[in-house]
Amino acid sequence: MLQDRRWGAVLRSVFWRSALLVGVYSAVFQITIWLFIIPFVILANPSAETWIWESVPKEGRRRLRRLWAEQARDAQRGKSAAEPSSAFDSEE
Incomplete structure (x- = not known):
């Protein structure tokens, strides 16, 4: 089935997607939450490029x-x- 690196990629993507889904949903009701969401999105972007290619x-x-x-x-x-x-x- 999936190798170790792919499992890591899958688990990271599930975690980040879940966290962003909850964060964006709550940010609709509380605008100040965007201050906490945006830095994580900016920091995660370069690492997303690498683990996507590692999973292929x-x-x-x-x-x-x-x-x-x-x-x-x-x-x-x-x-x-x-x-x-x-x-x-x-x-x-």
Whole structure:
């Protein structure tokens, strides 16, 4: 099933989502609670980037990188194909 790192990622995400859900719900009724919620959200953002990637298996990361590379190549092909035609149209 899930490996140790994934369990940690799942438990952290459950904790933070639950805490933010309760915090945001209570902040609707007491505006001063935002003073306590916002610093935790700002501090948690960089660590969220790392544990999300840690929870993705190596094969999934490899597939995602291949997909991104393919999309970049397609975008470059589309960009390079569009440039000569626009240059040709402007010469006429």
